[in-house]
Amino acid sequence: MKIKAIAFNTFKEAIRDRILYLLLFFAAVCIISSRLLALLTVGDKVKIIKDVGLSSLSLFGALMAILMGTGLVFKEIDKKTIYTIISKPIHRYQFLLGKFFGLVLTLFIMLLLMSFIFLALVFFHTFTIEWEMLIAILFIFFELCLITSVALLFSCFSTPILSSIFSLAFYLIGHTAWGIETLIKKIPPGVGKTLAQFLYHFLPDLENFNFKTEIVQHLDIPSDVYLYSILYGIFYTLFVLIIAVLIFRKRDFI
Amino acid sequence: MATVLKIENLHKSFKLGFLLKKKEILRGISLSVEQGEVFGYLGPNGAGKTTTIKCILGLIFPEKGNIEIFGHPYLSPKAKEKTGFLPENPYFYDHLTASEFLDYYSQLFLMKKEAKEEKIKSLLRLVDLEDSADLQLRKFSRGMLQRIGMAQALLNDPSLVFLDEPLGGLDPLGRKEIRDIITRLKDEGKTVFLSSHILQDIEMICNRVAIIVNGEIINQGALHDLISEKxxxxxxxxxxxxxxxxxxxxxxxxxxxxxxxxxxxxxxxxxxxxxxxxxxxxxxxxxxxxxxxxxxxxxxxxxxx
Structure with missing residues (x-):
């Protein structure tokens, strides 16, 4: 109940943020301009629209999660609104989870809006509603939940600018972690290989949530791959949230 | 009279600057507040008044010392359910209206709907903000913010209220309004812990005071014992x-x-x-x-x- 109250207040605050609408506008522009790209490219136009559209959803969703998530806790401490909240009978973890779910709800609504624009654009070309696109979008949502938890973690101890840089680095590394996997295969055994293996297991692999190509190309995906990705998302998000709570519960609000 | 707040040997220091040099803010604070009194906590700027209150309310963690509120450990929900807090220069969620703001905070006390609505109305009446119930807090003046802050501090009908510089930055009329509310709380038998450096107001409304300088309590006791009538x-x-x-x-x-x-x-x-x-x-x-x-x-x- 207390978590719900904080989550709804966070949601109310977030949907009044102009950055959100600015990003939503650019996301819509990107999705719609995919039609222009399709005209300039040789190949299946619809596939290009789907590719660009889904990538826009992922990128702008991540930017929303990072830019808003990194200010979530910092703003409360900076503006001292946290003083009157924490002095009430509420545990610090409840406050943090409330903030997390509030932003996740905001992102969910934004993703719905972006998906509507995207699916409508696809519909104008195929005259069918391609429901399987929703699978790719669902995994984008899982990815956004994870990014939100990371942004929240950094927000617990750092300024919004630094937190945004850290979170953006997390996002970029997360989408290039497969490069380390290739590196492991190519380098000879030794310190370098051990280090690469350590990094590969420690760093996030956000490509686990990337089913865009498979869905667009109508490729078969075994159900255990989906299951693995869902569990990976849930456990990684939980892990990051636990670290955030551990840091937050020891923090002095000066 | 029962002791509602007991602080023993409270120590707190902060690490400041690039070299994280340790600065001691509280150096063994000990005090007790009795039920039904208005307790004045005086000190110059930077003496450690706000730090003490933040320690009591669990906003910062003391390095050493013991705090009990109504006999409960200070961080326990039981202790927090009986306390209210108005911070210095309060800043609240300015996107909310006065009644939305109080409604949000009442949810943190798990108040029932009917009781909540009744309480919000009576508090808005108490702080004379009934006409501004649907106004966003961003449009509030300093005095109005202080009064809505007072309302949120009283939402749970607390037995012990902490007020950190509640009279600071207010015009004479605003000061009188807040003073009247404190007097009313006192008449209702509530205990008020009032931190301030506006001495005339403290003298007017407090029963007992403690004076803190450089993180140490220099003097404490009943006002008439401390001040000579000669x-x-x-x-x-x-x-x-x-x-x-x-x-x-x-x-x-x-x-x-x-x-x-x-x-x-x-x-x-x-x-x-x-x-x-x-x-x-x-x-x-x-x-x-x-x-x-x-x-x-x-x-x-x-x-x-």
């Missing part, structure tokens, strides 16, 4: 009297028109001044004996340190 000097305002003759009786401080303010330290000189006024066919406009004030005590203590 007359320190008498201020006499006269006109139509030769100033040279008055100078022999005391200190001539200022003149306004033909009036002279005379500060007389010896009681027999007061009588002489009155006789002088009578013999010179002058006029005595006022005669005020001055006892020690909280300000004298406070300034004396701070200067000593």
């Amino acid at each position: 007359i320190l000097f008498t201020e006499v305002i006269l006109s139509g009297v030769n100033e040279k003759e008055l100078k022999e009786l005391g200190e001539c401080l200022s003149g306004h028109g033909d009036r002279t303010l005379l500060k007389v330290f010896k009681e027999e000189n007061v009588e002489k001044a009155l006789q002088l006024a009578q013999s010179s066919k002058g006029k005595v406009h006022s005669l005020i004996p001055r006892t020690e004030t909280l300000e004298d005590l406070f300034v004396g203590i701070v200067k000593q340190r």
